Amino acid sequence: METIDKSMYTPMMRQFLTIKEDYNDAIVFFRLGDFYEMFFTDAYIASRELEIQLTARDAGAKERVPMCGVPHHASEAYIERLINKGFKVAVVEQVEDPSTAKGIVKRDVVRLITPGTYMDIKNDDISYIASVGLNINNYTVSYLDISTGESFSILLPKDQDVLLSELNQIEPKEIIISSYFDQSFLENYTKNNGILVSFNTDTQTPSFMDHLYNNLPSKEEKKTYKRLLNYIIKTQKRELMHLKEVKILEASSYLRMDSSAVKNLELTETMRSSNRIGSLFWLIDKCETAMGSRFLKKQILRPLVNKEIIVKRYDTIDVLNKEFIIKEEINNLLKNVYDLERIVGRISYGNTNAKDLVQLRRSLKVLPELIKNLKALKSDHTDFLSENINSLDELASLLEKALVEDPPLTIKEGNMFKENYDTNLDEIRNSSSNLKIWLKELEQKEQTRTGIKKLKIGYNRVFGYYIEVPKGQIANVKDEFGYIRKQTLSNSERYITDELKSKETIILSGEEKSVKLEYELFLELREITSKNISIIQKNASLISEIDMLIAFSKISEELDLIRPAIIDNDEINIIDSRHPIVEKINPSEAFIPNDIIMDKDVSIKLITGPNMSGKSTYMRQLAITVILAQMGSFVPAKSASIPIFDQIFTRIGASDDLVSGKSTFMVEMLDANNAIKNATKNSLILFDEIGRGTATYDGMALAQAIIEYIHEKIGCKTLFSTHYHELTDLENHLDKLKNVHVSAEDENGKIVFLHKLKEGPTDKSYGINVASLANLPKALIERSKIILNDLEKNHQKLSNDSSITLFNFDEFEEEKTEIPKINNEITDMLNDISIDEITPIEALNILNKIINKI
Structure with a gap:
């Protein structure tokens, strides 16, 4: 905002301008009474983005100040809209008691809400804020979900493409960098993905938070994480006790897939429409809790490489499938478990309400029964889970004693606590209750005294308690009744009396005391609950895994999945492999299964066959099978034995990267380079028609060179599809390359796809046949x-x-079929009809005439 002479404005506007100086990159929500007001440039932006009325107000200067505002009670919806559009919002509140203020009430920013620090994330969505650092050899990335407190750190090679790929997979809403960081190469990425970039050079954090990052091995990794932590503390202006110790993501600890592989394999959303429906996550997310769904999504993006844990999950699925009654009981219990991670986040953040604690209570109430059912499964892993869940009986009992079943949304209007929870509260309520009985008796007494049977005693916040007399009986109100007219309505008059006014003061004083005491009691209850944050978080983690394993058991039955065997050599032996998503989306068409067999003598399968025959599907289903297996899930096949892969590299489907100005061919080459540089003998490479984006001979030469390089230098399992039939001759020169093709038949010039993989190269391309299908x-x-x-x-x-x-x-030239001329008499009859005026009976009569003529 441009420099403004503050001296020309009123004290209140000078207060706003002083605060705005420190938050120039944010829209300031300035609390005035029951509204948050925005002024100057903020008002222009907010009125445009929120589609609210832009007005102006006098503020001491010659010209009126542009202004708009939103009601305090509805502010969260407006803030969310601004955050989703990439803005920051600084919330300004009164920070001193108006009754003791000398002059204008002091106001200040109580929190700065940014896209990365927004707490109210919906359901299974994950929202990260990331910090990026740089040293001589590496990029360091720390990222955190403030709503759950989960944080991660990863060390990357000093390669801009690797960093961008990692950020693409994390999908942060906001990135924090030092003012010394050269962000020029990030600009296209952040701009086109709507990611906010914020600057913070300060890395100082309170000592009580040292335990969060002490496990990070290097100084630079700690610095990057502390920069993130410092930014969160500065913006949120509170201690966030729910933040968990940072998890170190080591390359060797999970199956690595770059953003290209995640996109090509449609793991969390589809390529064409960026829709969840049609993705692997959509197919297998049968979790009952939002926590379970988030845990599942993380497992999809980072499958395991630890054979022991994978097999343990298989064992658990086997047990759940066998003990289906216990499984159903556990599943029903999970339906009553709320999002504990997010509830704990709100407790820590200080914006929790009584409904959150009631949801926590309901969740805790199911834990004893959940533990009992897990023990009944009698397996090592479920025993471990049951032994590590803490039912927090004392806290559950306290919450049960304290809170009503359906408390209000806010914590400053009372009616949260049950009777017999607090003696003082009960006394105040009893006193207030007695006064309300007195009011009812007064109403009956006044009806008798005045003879006005429809006389009523009511209350509103403006006038307090009043006596209401209907319009038709106002003449019966006499002076000796002592009624003082207070308000005239269209159908009644409202009065007060000295007696009613004196009692009103007592009643309202009691209600005010009750609300104030309930607020204090709630803060105490919240403080007691917050001391159990780490235990609740541990419970949430264990329940999330249980929920995911139940989901795995469900899909194993619904999708006809089998338990795979994890082997220690590099052989793949999958019989009747299927693509579960294609099978689910097209239930009317029987999916043709195929074997995927690659023994020790085969490292590359060169796949030929016509377009639309199923080459890409065949490649994808191998990747999906590997990912499911390494997540600990059963897989879509008749039988399967596979090794553990360390990485998956893909290039499936042709597309330009218009954002970066890269052609299809350039994107192909970048993906190929990424695989060639980083793949090991234990990796899986899936390349679909590499080289098609350039001239025929160039493309064929590059494709052959890539195949030869993978064969000679890497030796990992590779599926390589191509339309360059000349490449099939490589089988005669490369020992571990095998030709296969997806079969099709030419029936009188019409192509019929058989979708069955057969050995050897295809005999023809069928490209012209496929073109004929497009008419x-x-x-x-x-x-x-x-x-x-x-x-x-x-x-x-x-x-x-x-x-x-x-x-x-x-x-x-095809013969054109003549369109027969319609009888003129009929068309004339139809042309004469006025569709807006005709009645149903008339329409039926005309239709009958037309049918008879035809």
Whole structure:
């Protein structure tokens, strides 16, 4: 905001301008009474983005100040909209008691809400704020979900593409960097993904938070995490006790997939529409809790490489499938467990309400029964889970004694606590209750005294308690009744009396005391609950895993999955492999399963076959099977034995990267380079038609060189599909390469896809047959057949005989079917109809006439 002479404004506006100086990059929500007001540039931006009225107010200066505002009680919805659009919001409240203030009441920012620090995340969504640092050899990335307190740290090579790929997978809402960090290469990424970049050089954090990052091995990693922590403390202006110790993500601890693989395999959303429906996450998310769904999503993105844990999960699924009654009981219990991670976050943050604690109480109440059912399964892993869940009986009992079943949303209007929880509260309530009985008796007494049977005693916040007399009986109100007129309505008059006014003071004083005491009691209850944060978080983690394992058991039955065998060599043996998502989305079409067999003598399968025949599906289903297996889930096949892979690299589907100005071919080469540079013998590579984005011979040469390099230098399991049939000759030169093809048949010029993988190369391309399915003109198809035949005879060169002038397109022109002329009498009858005026009976009569004429 431009420099403004504050001296020309009123004290209140000077207060706003002083605060705004420190929060120039945020929209300031300035609390005035029951509204948050915005002024100057903030008002212009907010009125446009929130579609609210822009007004102006006098503020001492010659010109009125632009202003807009939103009600305090509805502010969260407006703040959320601004945050989702990438803005920061600084919330300003009164920070001193107006009754003791000398002059204008002191106000200050009580929290700065940013896209990365917004707490109210919905359901299973994950929202990260990340910090990026740099040293001589590495990038360091720390990221944190403030709503759950979970944080991670990862060390990356000093490679901008690797960093961008990691950020693409994390999908942070906000990135924190030092003012010395060169962010120029991040600009396109952050701008096109709507990511806010914030600067913070300060890395000082309170000593009581040292335990959060002491496990980080290097100074630079600690610095990056502390920069993030410092930013959160500065913006939130409170101690966040729910933050968990940072987890170190080591490359060797999970199955690594870059953002390209996650996108190509459609793990969390589809490529075409960026929709959850149609993704692997959509297919297998049968969790009952939001915590379980979030845990599942993290497992999809970072599957395991620890065989012991994987097998332990298989064992648990086996037990759950066998003990289906106990499984159903556990599943029903989970339906009553709320989002403990987010509840704990709100408790720590200080914005929890009584409903949160009631949800916590309901969740804790199911834990004893959950522990009992887990023990009944009698397996090592479920025994471990049951032994580590703490039912927190004392806290559950306290919350049960304290809170009503359906408390209000706010904590400053009372009615939260049960009777017999607090003696003082009961006394105040009893006193107030007695006074309300007195009011009822007064109403009956006044009806008798005045003879006005419809007289009532009511209350509102403006006038307090009053006596209301209907319009038709106002004449019966006499002076000796001592009624003082207070308000005139269209159908009644309202009065007060000295007696009623004196009692009102006592009643309202009691209600005020009651609300104030309930607020204090709630803060005490919240403080007691907050001392159990770490235990509740541990429970949440264990319940999330239970929920995911139940989901795995459900899908194993619903999707007909089998337990795979994890082997120690590099052989793949999957019989009747299926793609579970394709199978689910197209239930009317029987999915054709295929074997995926690659023994020790085969490292590369070169796949040929026509477009649309299922090559990409075949490649994807291997990756999906590997990911499911290494998550600890059963897999879609008749039988499966696979090794543990350390990385998956993919290039499936042609697409430009328009944001970065990269062509399809450049993206292909970057993906290929990423795989070639980083793959090991234990990796899995899936390349679909690499080289198609450039000239035929260039593309074929590069494709062959890539195949040879993978074969000779890497040796990992690779599926490589291609339309370059010349490459099939490599089987004669590369020992561990095997030709396979997806079969199709030509039936009278019509292609029939069999979707079955067979050994050896395909005998033809079928490209023209596929084109005919798109209903291209018949003449065009015939012409392409002639050109193809000529190219094959002359080794990819057109002969003079194929000149376009020698081909008669008209000869193959399809006969046009004449549209029969409709009887004129009928069309005239229809043209005369006025659709807006005709009645149903008339319409039926006309229809009957038309049918008879036809």
